[in-house]
Every structure is written in structure tokens, then in C-alpha cells.
Amino acid sequence: xxxxxxxxxxxxxxxxxxxxxxxxxxxxxxxxxxxxxxxxxxxxxxxxxxxxxxxxxxxxxxxxxxxxxxxxxxxxxxxxxxxxxxxxxxxxxxxxxxxxxxxxxxxxxxxxxxxxxxxxxxxxxxxxxxxxxxxxxxxxxxxxxxxxxxxxxxxxxxxxxxxxxxxxxxxxxxxxxxxxxxxxxxxxxxxxxxxxxxxxxxxxxxxxxxxxxxxxxxxxxxxxxxxxxxxxxxxxxxxxxxxxxxxxxxxxxxxxxxxxxxxxxxxxxxxxxxxxxxxxxxxxxxxxxxxxxxxxxxxxxxxxxxxxxxxxxxxxxxxxxxxxxxxxxxxxxxxxxxxxxxxxxxxxxxxxxxxxxxxxxxxxxxxxxxxxxxxxxxxxxxxxxxxxxxxxxxxxxxxxxxxxxxxxxxxxxxxxxxxxxxxxxxxxxxxxxxxxxxxxxxxxxxxxxxxxxxxxxxxxxxxxxxxxxxxxxxxxxxxxxxxxxxxxxxxxxxxxxxxxxxxxxxxxxxxxxx
Amino acid sequence: xxxxxxxxxxxxxxxxxxxxxxxxxxxxxxxxxxxxxxxxxxxxxxxxxxxxxxxxxxxxxxxxxxxxxxxxxxxxxxxxxxxxxxxxxxxxxxxxxxxxxxxxxxxxxx
Numbered sequence: 001x002x003x004x005x006x007x008x009x010x011x012x013x014x015x016x017x018x019x020x021x022x023x024x025x026x027x028x029x030x031x032x033x034x035x036x037x038x039x040x041x042x043x044x045x046x047x048x049x050x051x052x053x054x055x056x057x058x059x060x061x062x063x064x065x066x067x068x069x070x071x072x073x074x075x076x077x078x079x080x081x082x083x084x085x086x087x088x089x090x091x092x093x094x095x096x097x098x099x100x101x102x103x104x105x106x107x108x109x110x111x112x113x114x115x116x117x118x119x120x121x122x123x124x125x126x127x128x129x130x131x132x133x134x135x136x137x138x139x140x141x142x143x144x145x146x147x148x149x150x151x152x153x154x155x156x157x158x159x160x161x162x163x164x165x166x167x168x169x170x171x172x173x174x175x176x177x178x179x180x181x182x183x184x185x186x187x188x189x190x191x192x193x194x195x196x197x198x199x200x201x202x203x204x205x206x207x208x209x210x211x212x213x214x215x216x217x218x219x220x221x222x223x224x225x226x227x228x229x230x231x232x233x234x235x236x237x238x239x240x241x242x243x244x245x246x247x248x249x250x251x252x253x254x255x256x257x258x259x260x261x262x263x264x265x266x267x268x269x270x271x272x273x274x275x276x277x278x279x280x281x282x283x284x285x286x287x288x289x290x291x292x293x294x295x296x297x298x299x300x301x302x303x304x305x306x307x308x309x310x311x312x313x314x315x316x317x318x319x320x321x322x323x324x325x326x327x328x329x330x331x332x333x334x335x336x337x338x339x340x341x342x343x344x345x346x347x348x349x350x351x352x353x354x355x356x357x358x359x360x361x362x363x364x365x366x367x368x369x370x371x372x373x374x375x376x377x378x379x380x381x382x383x384x385x386x387x388x389x390x391x392x393x394x395x396x397x398x399x400x401x402x403x404x405x406x407x408x409x410x411x412x413x414x415x416x417x418x419x420x421x422x423x424x425x426x427x428x429x430x431x432x433x434x435x436x437x438x439x440x441x442x443x444x445x446x447x448x449x450x451x452x453x454x455x456x457x458x459x460x461x462x463x464x465x466x467x468x469x470x471x472x473x474x475x476x477x478x479x480x481x482x483x484x485x486x487x488x489x490x491x492x493x494x495x496x497x498x499x500x501x502x503x504x505x506x507x508x509x510x511x512x513x514x
Numbered sequence: 515x516x517x518x519x520x521x522x523x524x525x526x527x528x529x530x531x532x533x534x535x536x537x538x539x540x541x542x543x544x545x546x547x548x549x550x551x552x553x554x555x556x557x558x559x560x561x562x563x564x565x566x567x568x569x570x571x572x573x574x575x576x577x578x579x580x581x582x583x584x585x586x587x588x589x590x591x592x593x594x595x596x597x598x599x600x601x602x603x604x605x606x607x608x609x610x611x612x613x614x615x616x617x618x619x620x621x622x623x624x
Contacts, residue, residue: 204559205609222539225618280522280534305537329540330532335537362527368546402528456523 017055018070021096029096034167034189035233037077037092038128043237044164045081045090052079054109061103064136071097074105075130078113080122083244084256089117092127095167100130102173103137107144115153121250123160125240128177129167153181157350159250162240165190165216165226166233178225181347182243182299185216186236192219192226200380217302222267224303224336242297246311246318247351254352255318261292269483273360277399277426280326283308286358286398287321290314290487295322300340306330307337309344311317314356314489320348323358324409326399333405336367342381349389354494357395357410362431363402379408380513386414392412392497396486397421397468397477403430412476417500418493419477420486421468427477428470432462552600554591554617556610558585565606567599572622579617582610597621 020026020036029036035043041050058478059074061067075097080089086199091113093100110126117124133141155161156179163177164184168191177183177192187190193214200206200213212218220229228243230236248255269289273281288294291312298310305328310321322329322341348355386393386408395410406427410416421427428435437444440457447453464470468480481489522533564581567573573593580591601618604610 092617203609204610204611222542278530278532280532304539305535326534327531328535328537330527330534332527362532364526367543369543372546431528431530433530437529 012160014055020072020094020372021098021159025096032189034095034129035461036096037094037127037129040164040166040177040233040237041077041079041081041090041092043234044083044125044240045088046083046085049081049088049393050079051081052077054078054112057105057109059103059105059134059137060140061134061137063138066136069098069241071103073097074103074109075100076102076106076109078109080113080116083241086249087120087122088125088244089113089120089122090125090127093130093167095129095131100167101132101134102141103134103143104140104144106134106344107141107147108258110144111147111151114148114155117159118151118155119420121159123162123247123249124155125162125164126176126180127164127166128169128173129165129178130170130173132171132173133169141173145175148176152176156181157251157346160244160247160351162243164236164240165192166212166236167191170194170196170214174225182227183219183225183240184228184230184236185219186230186233187216188227189233190216190219190490192255220300221302223342226303227299229302234285243311246297246313247353251350251352258292258313258316260316261313263289263291263294263487265289265294269486273398273422273424273483275424277424280330282327283323283325283331283358283360283398287323290490299344304334304340306332306334307341309341309351314487314494317494318353319356319494320344320353321356321358322410324361324405326360329365331361332363332365333361333379333382333408334370335373335375338375338378338382342385345382345385345389349385349391352391354392354394354497355389355410356490357416358398359395359401359406359409360398361402361405361409362400363405379404382408383414384510384512386410386416388504388512390413390500390502392417392494392500394418394490394493394497395420396481396490397425397427399424399426399432401425401427403428415502417497418489420479420484420489421472421477422486423468423480424472425468425477425480426460426462426466427468428465432466434460435465436461477499542615547554551594552597552619552621553615554579554592554594554619556612556614556616558584558589559612560605560610562604562608562610562616563588565602565604567602567617569599569601571599573597573599581605591616593619595619595621 057074059071076093078091091110134502162179162182174192191210191214197208219226265288271283287296296312306325308323308325393410412419427486436457444450444453471477525532525534555586560582562582566578575596577593578590598620600620604616
């Protein structure tokens with residue numbers, strides 16, 4: 001008696017279960033411009049590396065005639081595979097099966113693969129495409145979400161957690177991505193919100209489209225919930241692969257080291273910054289001018305554009321760049337930019353990625369809206385994150401470093417290991433204009449020509465204080481360097497910091513101003 | 515190259531003028547205005563269930579003005595000071611947004 005019959009039976013069962021919601025549902029998915037869950041997993045992982053688990057899991061719903069329904073895999077696919085030949089865990093909700101709705105067994109599958117990822121210390125990638133809780137399963141669905149959130153929190157800072165939003169992600173479901181490290185969205189496909197347009201219309205009479213309420217661009221530009229914005233699923237998968245190449249597999253490892261490559265940026269670093277501190281430039285050009293292959297992978301490109309964050313490599317090693325962007329809002333610090341940078345700094349610190357800070361900012365954004373939005377509380381996050389971080393921290397002051405912003409942007413006083421300043425740096429308690437008005441108020445008021453006197457006094461203040469040498473004379477900055485020396489200095493500083501040990505008092509955890 | 519340069523706007527921080535670009539969110543912010551004590555506004559979106567006053571009516575502080583339902587909870591707004599109802603801008607059944615002007619008051623003439 002051969003085993004052939006059993007093997008053929010297994011193959012038939014697998015084929016049927018792998019069909020998910022069946023041809024009609026898959027047709028609908030494709031018509032929406034979406035790939036199927038299985039196609040997505042294959043596109044992200046190395047070729048032929050996917051191994052699935054729990055294909056035959058069935059739902060346990062008993063009410064509302066659910067017991068008569070077959071939901072293949074209960075609407076989610078889980079498994080393991082490799083990326084760049086290194087192991088990862090992955091799950092993908094299958095919208096073709098009951099709209100990818102989350103019931104008890106669906107959640108159990110997700111928590112199973114999450115537990116696996118945490119135990120094995122490998123990254124977890126979650127692909128979200130779900131109509132939300134499976135209403136027929138009632139509180140069991142809520143239990144499922146809660147168990148996922150708990151694991152997201154437990155795994156936070158131990159393994160990288162990536163959330164890919166490739167469909168609706170509504171209600172409680174949004175909080176799993178929000179708890180993870182990086183959220184990917186795709187134009188026209190991703191939709192995230194707590195209450196949808198129909199509820200808003202019923203309750204408030206306000207009409208808004210899903211796209212305007214919680215589309216990819218809204219979360220990339222306005223809310224800051226998303227980190228990576230793509231125009232197509234394929235572009236999104238490329239972003240995932242690129243991100244994975246920069247980060248370590250868990251918090252006990254370092255990111256993969258690449259061969260050192262010289263920058264290829266066509267403009268000399270001396271010619272990027274205008275000599276007049278009132279004129280802007282693109283800080284990303286400076287990052288490119290000092291990074292290997294001039295390759296800079298920006299995170300949250302469209303949100304709080306006055307602060308730039310992202311990964312690059314210096315001498316083959318991943319570094320996290322945090323930089324003020326004079327091109328937008330003069331590079332001021334505000335609620336959103338502090339929030340954006342603080343979270344990124346904590347990511348880098350958790351995953352052993354050195355932080356390079358490039359500073360050129362005139363202070364905090366003035367205004368009632370900022371004060372009332374809690375710029376004190378949000379700004380404090382930045383101080384907390386820098387002070388708390390024990391990874392190597394290097395700062396280069398390009399131009400303006402005024403007031404509280406000077407302290408906040410990884411100053412010596414918050415524990416920077418190396419602080420450099422270009423000769424164009426202006427390190428002072430405030431900009432020359434504001435300072436002159438206060439310090440020389442009497443002289444200006446009593447002068448025959450106050451406007452002329454103000455000009456004179458601004459210049460006097462500039463000459464005396466708005467330069468890097470006052471701070472250098474006190475040892476607050478380590479060296480004033482020429483722009484062309486920047487890359488070599490950074491390479492050396494990071495080399496020196498390779499085995500940095502920075503012990504902090506033992507505590508359960510701090511209490512950052514969330 | 516010159517014509518490709520973005521159009522910078524002037525941006526003032528601590529009396530210094532900087533040339534820079536604005537972000538979309540910065541453009542969306544609302545100008546702050548002090549609250550007017552004569553304006554009764556909704557503090558949460560909801561539906562008007564009852565209007566207790568009419569224009570021209572003199573109302574004593576603490577008397578009921580409007581009952582409305584929001585988030586499955588009924589709330590009654592009371593007269594903040596003794597005065598006159600100048601205008602009633604909502605009717606029973608109306609859906610109000612957050613911060614919508616519902617009643618305009620007037621102080622009693624001396």
C-alpha cells in the first residue's frame with residue numbers, strides 16, 4: 001500500500017486552503033489594484049523561502065450561522081522565510097477571506113508568529129488588510145486585538161517590528177501598527193482611521209472620503225502615523241527591503257556592515273550652505289555629501305519636514321541622521337519635529353545605531369497654536385531621548401544653534417560624545433537680532449537714530465557672540481572644523497566610539513514625557 | 515537653474531527674518547481667538563434635543579439653554595450669567611459640529 005493517496009489528499013487540501021476566499025474574491029482584490037496576501041509575502045521574502053504554518057486553522061465562531069461558514073486559514077497567512085538570507089517572521093491578513101476580519105483564531109495565528117519572532121529574536125513584518133473586528137465573534141475579537149497589542153509592546157525595542165498597511169486598517173486594528181517601529185503605506189490602497197467616514201457622517205453630518213480622512217498621504221503628511229509612503233505596492237516592498245538592509249536583526253546585534261564607499265554627491269560640501277544665515281538650503285545635501293555612496297534613506301519624509309531623519313552609512317556602518325531642515329520653516333523645532341526626532345533617536349538607541357546630529361536651527365516655533373499644542377511636553381521628548389541614548393552620539397553644528405534648541409540638538413550637556421562646529425556656526429542664547437534688542441535696549445532707545453543703532457549693535461553682538469569660538473573656548477564644542485573635514489571627523493569619531501560603554505542607573509524604566 | 519528655485523516665504527523667529535518654505539500642516543493651523551463669553555458653542559459634536567429659550571428672553575444664570583445628545587450621552591447647557599438671549603442659531607434635530615455657535619447672548623442693560 002503506497003502513501004500516494006494520503007499525499008494526494010494533502011495536496012488537494014492545501015490547494016483548496018491556499019485559494020483563500022476563492023476566485024471571485026481574489027478577482028475583487030485584483031480589481032481594487034491590490035495584490036493577494038500570498039503574492040505580497042512572496043514579493044517581500046527571498047525567492048522560495050516562505051514556509052507557512054496554520055494553513056488548516058479554522059474559525060471557532062458559533063453565533064449568527066457562522067458555524068456553517070468555512071474561512072480558509074481564518075483570513076490570515078503566517079509563516080517564516082528569509083530576507084537577504086536572514087530569517088524573518090511574517091503575517092499577512094487575507095482580505096479575500098471574510099474581508100480579512102479578525103476573529104479569535106485569526107488573532108491566535110498572529111500572536112503565534114509574533115511569539116515565535118520574539119523568541120527567535122528575528123524581525124516581524126505584519127501586512128494589514130482587514131475590515132476590522134469580526135463582529136460575529138464579539139468580545140473574542142477584542143481579546144484578539146488586545147493580545148496582539150500586548151506582544152507588540154513586549155517585542156518593542158527587542159526585535160524590529162514593521163507594519164505594512166495594504167488595505168483598510170480601521171478601529172482597534174490601527175493600534176498594532178501604531179505600536180510598531182515602522183509603518184508603510186501605499187497611495188490609494190492604505191486606509192487607517194478609528195471611526196470611518198460613514199460613522200462620521202451619521203453622527204456629525206460631515207462628509208469626507210476615506211482617502212481624505214485616513215489615506216496614505218494624510219498619515220504621511222499630517223498625522224505622522226506612517227513612516228514610508230509609496231505610490232505602488234512594488235515600491236513599498238522595495239522600501240521594506242531597503243530598510244531591512246540598514247537595521248540589525250535584534251537589539252543584541254549591530255547592523256550588517258558594508259564595504260566603505262566614498263560619497264558621490266556632485267556638489268562640494270563647501271558650496272551647499274549659503275553664507276547668509278537667513279537663507280535656506282537642503283540639509284539632505286549635506287547628509288549626502290558625507291554618507292557612503294551619498295545614499296540617504298529618509299524616514300517620514302513628508303511629516304514635520306523641518307526635521308530630517310533617516311539612515312545612511314559612514315565607513316560601511318549604519319548611522320541614524322537627525323538634522324534640522326532650514327528649507328522648511330527655517331528648520332525650527334516644534335511639537336511635530338520634536339516628536340519625530342525623539343522617537344527615531346529611541347529607535348537608534350534600542351538597536352545599537354550611532355546617531356549623527358546636524359544642527360542648523362533658529363529656535364522654537366513661536367505661536368499660540370504651538371504653546372497650546374504642548375510644545376513644552378513634546379519638546380521635552382527630544383531632550384529625554386538624546387539624554388537617555390547611550391549609543392555613540394556625534395553632533396556637527398553647521399550654522400545656527402540658538403537657545404533651547406542648542407541644548408536640545410544633542411549638545412555636549414545632554415551627553416554628546418563629540419561635538420564639532422563649522423566656522424559658520426552661531427552658538428548663542430538667541431539670534432543676534434533678538435539678543436541685541438534686549439542687551440542693548442537702553443542704547444538703542446536713547447540713540448538719535450534707533451534703527452541705525454540697532455543695526456550697529458546687532459553687528460556687535462554677531463562679532464562677539466554669534467560664532468563657534470565662545471563655545472569652543474569653554475570646551476562645549478570639541479573642535480571647529482572645515483566643512484571638508486566633516487566626513488573624516490565623523491568616521492574617526494565613530495571608530496573611537498565602537499566599544500563605547502555608558503552605564504546608567506538601574507531602573508525598571510524611565511518616565512518620558514509621552 | 516535660477517527659475518527652478520522654490521519660492522521662499524519670509525518666516526520670523528525671535529525678530530530675525532528667514533527665507534524658507536511652509537509645510538502643508540503649518541498652513542492648516544487656525545489663528546487663535548479669545549473665547550467670547552456671549553457665545554454659547556458646542557464643546558462636542560452632537561444632536562440638538564431641546565431648546566429651552568427664545569430670542570429676546572431674559573434668562574437667569576443657571577437656567578437651562580439647550581439639551582443635546584453626543585456620544586450617547588445627553589448634556590444640558592446652562593446660562594453662564596444672567597442676561598438676554600439675543601439669537602438662537604440652532605433648532606431641535608440639528609446636528610452640530612464641535613465649536614459651532616448655537617446661542618448668542620447679551621448682557622442686561624444697566
